[in-house]
Amino acid sequence: MQQPPSHLPVADTGGIDWARVRADFPLLERQVHGKPLVYLDSANTGQKPGAVIEAVDDFYRRHNANVSRAVHALGTEATEAYEGARDKLARFLNVRGDELVLCSGTTFALNLVAYSWALPRLQPGDAIVLTRMEHHANIVPWQLVAQRTGAVIKVAELDDRGELDLAQLYGLLTPEVKVLAITHVSNVLGTVNPVREICRQARKRGIVTVVDGSQAAPHRALDIAAIGCDFYAITGHKMAGPTGTGALWARREHLDAMPPFLGGGEMIKEVRFEGTVFNDAPHKFEAGTPNIAGFIGLGAAVDYLSSIGMANIEAREQELLTYATQALSTIDGLRILGTPREKAAVISFLVEGAHAHDLATLLDLEGVAIRSGHHCAHPLMHHFGVPATCRASLAFYNTFDEVDAFVAAIHKVRRLLG
Known part of the structure; x- marks a missing residue:
């Protein structure tokens, strides 16, 4: 069973083998542009387990x-x-x-x-x-x-x-x-x-x-x-x-x-x-x-x-959210929109010097699927004074390794953009 990094608090997730849970989702085994798929768009639509x-x-x-x-x-x-x-x-x-x-x-x-x-x-x-x-x-x-x-x-x-x-x-x-x-x-x-x-x-x-x-x-x-x-x-x-x-x-x-x-x-x-x-x-x-x-x-x-338990799902996603937020905060020029005290596993962000659509397109070439745009929330975009953001949305079937791959892909894209 994959464990969160040692510096993160470990939630009681009932001893669930999250690697086996992930294996229930056949689409997650895909490759995109020759890279392993990292699907971070679950707020848009969730992936389907074999049972469904x-x-x-x-x-x-x-x-x-x-x-x-x-x-x-x-x-x-x-x-x-x-x-x-x-x-x-x-x-x-x-x-x-x-x-x-x-x-x-x-x-x-x-x-x-x-x-x-x-x-x-x-x-x-x-x-x-x-x-x-x-x-x-x-x-x-x-x-x-x-x-x-x-x-x-x-x-x-x-x-x-x-x-x-x-x-x-x-x-x-x-x-x-x-x-x-x-x-x-x-x-x-x-x-x-x-x-x-x-x-x-x-x-x-x-x-x-x-x-x-x-x-x-x-x-x-x-x-x-x-x-x-x-x-x-x-x-x-x-x-x-x-x-x-x-x-x-x-x-x-x-x-x-x-x-x-x-x-x-x-x-x-x-x-x-x-x-x-x-x-x-x-x-x-x-x-x-x-x-x-x-x-x-x-x-x-x-x-x-x-069968997994919604409390276990929430705890798993909070672990992933904490890890991803900490990792993204180390990237110069990256701004996260929304830091509420109680938050679901959704991260909207901008990277200085990169349009949201361009960034999402380049991340896709690295196998990373995120959402870009106004997210059907124009009034909220106006509130923050931006036309669009990138959005990474995590689910219980994601992994810490995928978060690492996502962050590495952003670093690579930033180098390409100069």
């Missing part, structure tokens, strides 16, 4: 049928596996399965809340509070709804560390505010927001809370019931599951009161030309044939993550 790939393959090879529409054996098997994935995900999040809408991901989930819950309720003079660190998926839907309702948007700002200015945030929560939409973990800074306390403060003021959990679900144990929010959205492909999967959790009273977002098959009880009787939630929000194989794969991903 095999679950999807097995569905198509042995069980492929549509769900909830056939009494034959294949249809029953498909329905049981699909609903079984919902139950697994509900346990993973500590919520009720009948409060969990399966959808294509966080973007769809947030749009569902904006259009089905907020649009019918907001009026001119109402306000929506967002934060400076939100992903575009948690900004644009609210802008569109505000334009249609006459509501306004207020913005909670950050301090120099990349943490929310909580005093300023709470000062924004005035009586006209109806919605507070906030990320649990920043996809750029790695900042872990104290969403439980923030939701408590909003609830005291009668404000509905919407939490973007895309960057939290893959990296830490979640207890949505304890957070106390009204809505919580996740994306499956960031948590070792297939693309096109995700979920929205919502309080039952909201789901019952919200009209359907999309119309079609599966979300109805009876259709007549005179009118339609809709299905009960969550199914009334799941029109059409779902991504059945994808959700079966997501169920396998939940099983896989749970």
